[in-house]
Amino acid sequence: MARKPSDTKQFYQYFDIPNIGNLSAGFPHPSFFPYDHIETKIAKPDRFRKVPSDECMPNVPSYLENGEVDRLSQSIGDLSTVLQYGTAQGYSPLRSFLRQFTHEYIVRDIPYLDGPDIIISCGNTDGFSQVLQLLTNTWSEGLDDVSEREGILCEEFSYTHAIQAAEPRGLQMVPVSVDADGLVCIGPGGLEEVLAAWDTTKGKRPHLLYTIPTGQNPTGTVASMKRRKEIYAICSRYDIIIIEDDPCWHLNYPSAPRLEASARGIPYSTKRQENSFPKSSGIPYIDGMEPSYLGLDVDGRVIRLDTFSKSIAPGCRLGWITAQPAVTQSLFYITEASTAQASGFVQAMVAQLLMGSQHAAKSEFAQKSQEEQDTFTNWDFENWLRWLEGVRGRYESRMNRMCAILEEGRHIQVTHDSPTQLFTFSWPRGGMSVWIRMNFHLHPLAGEFSGPALAHAMWRFMLQKPQRVLVTPGGMFSPTDKIRDERGWKYFRLCFAPVTEEELENTSRRFVLGVQAFWAINSRVEVEEIERVDPFED
Amino acid sequence: MARKPSDTKQFYQYFDIPNIGNLSAGFPHPSFFPYDHIETKIAKPDRFRKVPSDECMPNVPSYLENGEVDRLSQSIGDLSTVLQYGTAQGYSPLRSFLRQFTHEYIVRDIPYLDGPDIIISCGNTDGFSQVLQLLTNTWSEGLDDVSEREGILCEEFSYTHAIQAAEPRGLQMVPVSVDADGLVCIGPGGLEEVLAAWDTTKGKRPHLLYTIPTGQNPTGTVASMKRRKEIYAICSRYDIIIIEDDPCWHLNYPSAPRLEASARGIPYSTKRQENSFPKSSGIPYIDGMEPSYLGLDVDGRVIRLDTFSKSIAPGCRLGWITAQPAVTQSLFYITEASTAQASGFVQAMVAQLLMGSQHAAKSEFAQKSQEEQDTFTNWDFENWLRWLEGVRGRYESRMNRMCAILEEGRHIQVTHDSPTQLFTFSWPRGGMSVWIRMNFHLHPLAGEFSGPALAHAMWRFMLQKPQRVLVTPGGMFSPTDKIRDERGWKYFRLCFAPVTEEELENTSRRFVLGVQAFWAINSRVEVEEIERVDPFED
Missing domain, CATH: 3.40.640.10 (Type I PLP-dependent aspartate aminotransferase-like (Major domain))
Known part of the structure; x- marks a missing residue:
């Protein structure tokens, strides 16, 4: 017996000899696992198609308007397998x-x-x-x-x-x-x-x-x-x-190009994009x-x-x-x-979530009472896609809200000339955040401070009252020092995922008002003061 | 902003600004986590002090003799934290x-x-x-x-x-x-x-x-x-x-030295071993x-x-x-x-198991009804130690059973001379397995086959009927080729953990009978035949 990984794996084949008394594996006997039973309450796959907002918080039963509970119970099966070495x-x-x-x-x-x-x-x-x-x-x-x-x-x-x-x-x-x-x-x-x-x-x-x-x-x-x-x-x-x-x-986010164009008064072509799959899956979400x-x-x-x-x-x-x-x-x-290996607990819980009682025939399901059907654990490919599409829909709506607020607030009228554009961005076509580029060269103090200095001051200014917004500076996403120093400082990433929808709206507004307030600063002393204020100060 | 890990960590401090609107973290909002509730049924910490054998299998409620259920229910708290990035x-x-x-x-x-x-x-x-x-x-x-x-x-x-x-x-x-x-x-x-x-x-x-x-x-x-x-x-x-x-x-396994000595008719000194802690914890299990x-x-x-x-x-x-x-x-x-990070699911479940409702005062607990007490989740340091000691006790008993069987069967009377010792071993002082060294040089065919060839034949012979036992060859634990070739082949590891106690007894007996049967083989042809048999054959 050698000790290459492949040989260990080869050794496992002998575990399958019928009725073998296996004294080889260093596996604790399952009777020593202190978990007898694991049960979860999970969302129904269509939660986000039925619930109009994201008010449903974890640990709080999610009720629909008609009083129906929006979740399923699952027992995690096969515990002695998944808690063992895999x-x-x-x-x-x-x-x-x-x-x-x-x-x-x-x-x-x-x-x-x-x-x-x-x-x-x-x-x-x-x-x-x-x-x-x-x-x-x-x-x-x-x-x-x-x-x-x-x-x-x-x-x-x-x-x-x-x-x-x-x-x-x-x-x-x-x-x-x-x-x-x-x-x-x-x-x-x-x-x-x-x-x-x-x-x-x-x-x-x-x-x-x-x-x-x-x-x-x-x-x-x-x-x-x-x-x-x-x-x-x-x-x-x-x-x-x-x-x-x-x-x-x-x-x-399929809505992004259209809404972006509309917000900016630019014509938008509705012709099918070239970037779709050559053949249809029959599911529009996937085909998009x-x-x-x-x-x-x-x-x-x-x-x-x-x-x-x-x-x-x-x-x-x-x-x-x-x-x-x-x-x-x-x-x-x-x-x-x-x-x-990945944790067996989690693999089992996710497997149960995704597959539920796939083995149960659909006809059997139809015979169950409403209550039984409600507690039936029936995620599968189709329902998993439904869940993903539901989540996508909620994030798309968040993205649209944030972008609409940014769109409204990105100009400021400084003089009687055309308005100053404070920042530029694209409505994201996917993901969880908006990437905006600040026009620091148009700031009234652009001649007094370097771009990076203004960028840092604005980031600090955002932390302070009444803004109280934390955004991520572009430097954190710069793969090289060169990019960080040359261009990274111009950008901020605004993520629309971590807060509630209500907070998202308020925070996005505080951000654009903050940018405008920052642009209204026109004395060197005021900028220097920003750097001195402790952001934790009330 | 630079991009060293320490700077990322430093960035997290700003998450703690009171009432900050955090648009920086790429965290999905917890309302999108499909788990609303996780509940477990866990063993009471003294399960193995009360249950005399390991008949209690996972997923099967464990009842004590008086009908009392031997487990606790727990709800996993703090879900939105543990399911988030940590x-x-x-x-x-x-x-x-x-x-x-x-x-x-x-x-x-x-x-x-x-x-x-x-x-x-x-x-x-x-x-x-x-x-x-x-x-x-x-x-x-x-x-x-x-x-x-x-x-x-x-x-x-x-x-x-x-x-x-x-x-x-x-x-x-x-x-x-x-x-x-x-x-x-x-x-x-x-x-x-x-x-x-x-x-x-x-x-x-x-x-x-x-x-x-x-x-x-x-x-x-x-x-x-x-x-x-x-x-x-x-x-x-x-x-x-x-x-x-x-x-x-x-x-x-504190019993190992005494039982080993007793099984071999060797005097055993009961004086306190030098290898204990200098100061007592007050808990004999820990002090041992x-x-x-x-x-x-x-x-x-x-x-x-x-x-x-x-x-x-x-x-x-x-x-x-x-x-x-x-x-x-x-x-x-x-x-x-x-x-x-390790999976948050598992960290939460293990935290809940180990700590339960530690925060609940003992006086409150005493006021609860029997049923409430039974479902009260009260593992803590003391109960965790009780669980560990209980598990230790069950494994110690398994070890003792296996070693007693090996002890009885390790000699064979070939001639009228003194009996041949087929293998030597020590009763393990800890762990999950017995490490035995075979005396292949005393096999009747030792002159016909090399030691490694006999070792391999015996390992194959064990897989076959009526032995049907899988043990791990010493080569798998040899850190160098030299050790494997010189000595590793002499050893087998027999693990007493993976099977039930009943199977353990039967399998250990089949092993010793198998060794004796292997020693009874005295023709070259028979050994060669062993290598040809498919161990999967019924």
């Missing part, structure tokens, strides 16, 4: 469900026989960290030659935690420009230019692209299908692995989505990261990685020696 | 509980001001992997010079997954001999010798020791206090960090434990790994790491960029 691939029923769901609704056009495989992860931060372990070599400044340093292409503004995960491995983040359709391919700062003009004395030419295609964080763009094809072609030519991080896959890079992946160069953080709850720490089987197999070994 | 340190109430528990019952003698700190992990495989990331540099054969290769000292037989985790980093496992008191310090193959005689042309002298002090896996030894002090002194001298992996901390290395850790060189896998359930994937604060702080950054 395999690194994940709890088998959940894995099957997710594999099929990914194939049918996310990938759609399976580009190779049997399609990509999946492995359960502890969410996308874990997933990305595992992929980096698999595909990159660490590099240390001073110790290793700079020509050996590996790099990761990414959007010019990107997710903070992804940047942080790459840093301790000594990887170079290589930003690529972004426009309304996603990563720029051709032209200044575009993918093609960055790769063609690569200077190998500054590190190896990157072999990885980290991209957030839907509701890019922080910019809110959704890459069009046309653009995805162009990007894939370039990656194919330069042999680049695409890491597709898609936590907001389900949060795209842009395709995963996996659907184009004839080379097997795409690794997709999915998570339940934005669709169920971040506290799950549960997600899945989809890629060609050779990649998921390698990730299996990394999982085995790091997290071992 | 910090990498862990859920704050759970972290406080575990920190205090570790200080009071595991460390006991706090060696420096404020004592070690803790960080929640996803179990000990995750914990060990994070510690390796923190404290080792990777090494690649062929690319890096052999003198740069780092090493990890470990017991001569060690935990498979730990060995596997070190392998992909190119670390050299450096085995140290083990005797009944744990790692050997002085003498051949002992810690002192290995370090003093280190040949730097074969790699760097190791700066890490990986050790399982209680119920060492697979040998079942418990390191004595005297020995721990000697090991600590050597590690201090050679500046070695001690990684103390202690999943079976609570599973020590050997101290953690953390209690000796004046230098701050110990990193301890604890897990709920053997005390609650492996499926938790939950544990904690205890070390000096500078180490836990560094692990915090690694956690942030890998698992992000």
Whole structure:
């Protein structure tokens, strides 16, 4: 017996010998697990189609207008399995469900026989960290030659935690420009230019692209299908692995282009966008989505990261990685020696939520009383999509509210000339936040202070009364010092997810009033005073 | 704003500004979490003091003889917090509980001001992997010079997954001999010798020791206090960090030495062992434990790994790491960029199990009706210890049963001479398994087959009818090829945890009968036939 992971796995086959007395596994006997029973009350999948606002808070029964309770009871089955050691691939029923769901609704056009495989992860931060372990070599400044340093292409503004995960491995983040359709391919700062003009004395030419295609964080763009094809072609030519991080896959906003155009008095074409799937799934919600890079992946160069953080709850720490089987197999070994597996508790609870009593025949269901039907646990593909679409609808409405308020308040009449535009932004096509660029060069004190100094003063000013708004400075999403210093300071990210809808409305208003008040400041002393005030002061 | 982890953490302080409208956090609003309520039925802490056998299976209500239900109901509180993004340190109430528990019952003698700190992990495989990331540099054969290769000292037989985790980093496992008191310090193959005689042309002298002090896996030894002090002194001298992996901390078996001696007709001294804590905790169960290395850790060189896998359930994937604060702080950054945090679901469920309604005054409790008291959720330090001791008692009884059966069956009368001893073993002082060494050199066919060939044949023979027993070959616990080839093949690990008590008895008997039957084989052809039989065959 050797001690390679594959041999351990091979050893497990003997567990299946009929009637074997298994004295080999270091598994505690299930009678020692102190949990006898776990029960949950979960939302009905159509909660957000029936409830007009997000007043329903967790731990509070959610009642509809007619008094009907908006939830289901579930007992978590199979406890002795899920509380035991499991395999690194994940709890088998959940894995099957997710594999099929990914194939049918996310990938759609399976580009190779049997399609990509999946492995359960502890969410996308874990997933990305595992992929980096698999595909990159660490590099240390001073110790290793700079020509050996590996790099990761990414959007010019990107997710903070992804940047942080790459840093301790000594990887170079290589930003690529972004426009309304996603990563720029051709032209200044575009993918093609960055790769063609690569200077190998500054590190190896990157072999990885980290991209957030839907509701890019922080910019809110959704890459069009046309653009995805162009990007894939370039990656194919330069042999680049695409890491597709898609936590907001389900949060795209079809109303955004129309409402944005309408708010700005610009004509809007209603013709069908080119970026839809070539064939219809029959579900308009799905057909309105842009395709995963996996659907184009004839080379097997795409690794997709999915998570339940934005669709169920971040506290799950549960997600899945989809890629060609050779990649998921390698990730299996990394999982085995790091997290071992995602928590069985959570896998069981999410499996039960998603699948419920799928096995019960529909005819049986019809025979049940109303009360029984109400407590029947019947999420499945269709209901899971219904839930996702319901969540999407609520976030879309939040996005629209915030953008409408920003739209109204983004001008100020300083003189009798045309009004000053304080900031510009696009209505996000997906995701959870609005990315605004401030026109600090139009501030009355632009000659007295540097742009970054004004940006910092405005951020501090926002914390103070009566504004009392915390927004994230663009520097936090700048993958390099250069971008942070040159342009990052101009931006703020405003997230419309964390507060209630009512708070969202008030806070967005306080923000635009705050920007206007900041623009009304015209003495140097006043700006200096802002930096001295303790924001915690009442 | 820069983008170091510490700055992200610094940014979080602004979340606490009173009445702040927080548009910065990318947190989904809790109203979108589909879980309204989670309820569990858990064991009463004294389940194993009252129930005489382990017949109570999960998902089946456990009734005592008088008909009383042996469990409690709990509602998981604070759902909107635990389902949200949390910090990498862990859920704050759970972290406080575990920190205090570790200080009071595991460390006991706090060696420096404020004592070690803790960080929640996803179990000990995750914990060990994070510690390796923190404290080792990777090494690649062929690319890096052999003198740069780092090493990890470990017991001569060690935990498979730990060995596997070190392998992909190119670390050299450096085995140290083990005797009944744990790692050997002085003498051949002992810690002192290995370090003093280190040949730097074969790699760097190791700066890490990986050790399982209680119920060492697979040998079942418990390191004595005297020995721990000697090991600590050597590690201090050679500046070695001690990684103390202690999943079976609570599973020590005080009856083992006495029953072993009695079974073998050897006198047994009842005098108090030297390896107890210097001062009493007042709880005999705790006072019977050997101290953690953390209690000796004046230098701050110990990193301890604890897990709920053997005390609650492996499926938790939950544990904690205890070390000096500078180490836990560094692990915090690694956690942030890998698992992000352990699942909030599980942290909440375990917190609720361990702490219950600790806040409710005892006087209030006394006023409740019997039924209310029965459903009252009242685990706490004392009851957690009661549960652990109950579990220990059941495993101790299993260990005793298995060892008694092995003891009876380990001789065979081949001729009129003295009986042949088929195998030797020690009654384990802790853990979950018995480690037996086969005397293959005494097999009738020892002249015809090599030892490893006989070992493999016996392992196959055990799988077949009527034996039908799966045991783990010693090779799986051999940290180096050399140990596997020289000695690993002589051993088998028999775990008494995974099956029911009844199966344990039957399986152990089938094992000893199988060994005797294997010794009765005296033709070469018969052994060759064993290797040809498909073990899955009915």
